[in-house]
Amino acid sequence: MVTEIAAPQPLDTTTLDELRAAVSGAVLGPGDPEWDAARLPWNRLVDQQPAALVVAADAADVAATVRWAARHGVTVSAQPNGHGASAALDGTVVVRTAALDDIWVDTDARVARVGAGVKWGDLQTALDGTGLTGLIGSNPDVTVVGYSLSGGLSWFSRAFGPGAASIRAAEVVDATGAQRWVRSDEPADADLLWALRGGGGEFALVTALELDLHPAPQIYGGLLAYPAEAAAPVLRAFLDVTRSAPEELTAWFTLMHLPDAPFIPAELRGLSLAVVTATHLGSADEAERLLAPLRTAGPVVRDTLRPVAPGEVGLLAEEPVDPVPAVLAGTRLHAFDDTAAEALLALAGAGSGTPLLQVQLRHVGGALARERVPAAAGTADEPYLLTGLTIVPSPDLAPLVSAALDQLFTTFAPWSTGTAPLTFLDRDESIRRAYPAATIDRLRAVKAAADPAGLFRGNRPVDA
Ligand SMILES: Cc1cc2nc3c(=O)[nH]c(=O)nc-3n(C[C@H](O)[C@H](O)[C@H](O)COP(=O)(O)OP(=O)(O)OC[C@H]3O[C@@H](n4cnc5c(N)ncnc54)[C@H](O)[C@@H]3O)c2cc1C
Structure with a gap:
């Protein structure tokens, strides 16, 4: 049984001063001039209200913060960046770890x-x-x-x-x-x-x-983009390629509606596209042989496929890196047939008017279905993960986006397991959508043993 720490109370000046004296990094609290900028996570849609922030200078600062938190009955969280921000960190003391960069x-x-x-x-x-x-x-x-x-x-x-x-x-x-x-x-x-x-x-x-x-002696990767109007044959080719793909090949199909915004390359602003992004752990020739049906599936308006270094892999999907208000959510699909393809194109294709920036079908499976080592992450043998990602330029558009995601996932219920990897939960979702009950029970038991006072709070609490 986890003994809950008392509901968060504002920290008094003396308690915060004790923390300041214990660490060499900065300690910020409400009222500090930098507070409003510092308290926000990468995902600006989450108006996070921590009790204080510790900008740790090193691992010793992290330890000193935990010892201080234990003395004062305060919950403590790490948030290096905040792509996975949720409301769970409200009222906690948030530790930023950017300086631990070795x-x-x-x-x-x-x-x-x-x-x-x-x-x-x-x-x-x-x-x-x-x-x-x-x-x-x-x-x-x-x-x-x-x-x-x-x-x-x-x-x-x-x-x-x-x-x-x-x-x-x-x-x-x-x-x-x-x-x-x-x-x-x-x-x-x-x-x-x-x-x-x-x-x-x-x-x-x-x-x-x-x-x-x-x-990974050789990596090949990049994207092929087509006008969204050509999405139907491209999706068919994507499904053909992925149904027989070796585990070295990973491909994602994305319906993308790019806003007229500065973070989008000028030549792509305002366009609707069907995009296949892929990586292959192997030679360029073999990758091109595997991807050949996609080359002829429609008019390619952009082609970035090339041999890449490990350091370029994170750039292939061309996702935003600067902080934005964003929504990301997903659901695993146990099958994807012609009816699913029609539903996807109707909901998110050309002329659909979806407010989602992108709806993506990731080919998964392979080694994800096999246990490598004992891990709470577990295994998943579904072949596809359906995700929606969008930027929400103003908070009043959040309900529209939520409604579009609800419609997407409701429509896909016949093909969906209703589960998602923990990193593809929406900001207010519980860990229970990611893991089976037996995993949650075991996580709770580990927490009760490792953290009986409930000192640590993650973005997905195991008791939520
Ligand atoms: C545009 C975009 C693309 C993404 N693509 C992918 C993807 O391809 N695959 C994927 O799996 N996920 C993806 N994600 C999700 C992302 O991986 C998660 O949000 C993840 O939590 C990491 O984000 P972060 O480094 O910003 O961590 P944060 O959001 O800062 O932290 C997340 C949580 O991790 C825990 N944590 C972090 N550091 C520590 C620490 N030092 N000690 C203890 N606990 C800690 C805490 O519980 C914390 O709340 C994507 C997210 C976005 C917004």
Whole structure:
């Protein structure tokens, strides 16, 4: 049984001053001039109201913050960046970890050690020329630690599984304020390591992770874009390609409606497109052979497919990296037939008038269906993940966007399992949509043992 810490109270000046004296980084509270800018997460749609912020200078600051929080009965959270922001961090003391930016790579042992502030783009760039890759997702600005603790669906998950299953070890500050490594060769830590591999930030504050690296001597990737009016044959070709694709090939089909906004390349502003984005762990020739049906499926108006370095993989989907108000949500599909294709084009294709910036069908499956190591992230054998992503330029448009997502997921109910990877939950959704009841029960048991006072709060609380 987890003993809940009392409902958050505003922190008094003396208590905050004690925290300031305990850390070498900055401590910000409501009333500080920088507060309003600093408190917001990457996802500006979440008007996050923490009790205070600690901009940790190093891992010792993280430990000092946890010891202070334990003394005062305050909940504490890590938020390196805030792509996964939810309302759960309101009232907590939020630790920013950008300064924990060390990257260490051992190519022989195929392992990387990264600090809790390292972004995926930086780790991947450090791997250029090594013939190895990490399990990066579609966005280079997401942190390795935030993504991996939350499951992590990568371009290369069809070949190597979820990001969480590549966590080899974690350097944590535990609920006693002690800094230590959690490793797979320590039987007493087996449950905690299992929970860290996909259960999120509810069990400890992580200051560094050691991750498996995976062979990638050659990577080919990029996108083919077509006018949205040509989407039907392109979607058919995408389904043909993905139904027989080897695990080295990952392709995503996207219906995209680009706003006339500065973050969109000038020549693409205002266009509606059907886009296939792909990566292949192998030669250019083999990738082109596998993707050949897509080359002739419609008039290609943009082609960025090319051999790429690991450091370029996070750029292939051309997603926004600067903070924006955004909505991202998904659902796994156990099948995708002709009726599903018609429904997708009607809801999000040319002339649909959808307010969603993009509706995407990610080909998944492969190694995601196999257990590599014990991990809360678990396995998933569904072949596709349907996602909606959009930018919400003003809060009054949020209901319109929510209605469009509801309509998308309701329409797709016949093909959907109703589940999603933890990193594809909408900002107000519970962890229960990501994991089965048995996983939630075990996560709660691990939390009760590792954090009996409920000191740590992640963006997806296990008791919600
Ligand atoms: C445009 C976009 C594209 C995306 N693409 C993908 C994708 O391809 N694949 C995918 O899987 N996800 C994807 N995501 C989701 C993203 O991976 C998650 O939001 C993830 O949580 C990481 O984001 P972050 O680094 O900003 O972490 P934050 O949002 O800052 O943190 C998320 C949570 O992780 C935990 N956490 C973070 N750091 C620590 C720490 N040091 N100690 C303890 N707990 C910690 C906490 O619970 C925290 O609330 C995408 C999101 C966006 C907005």
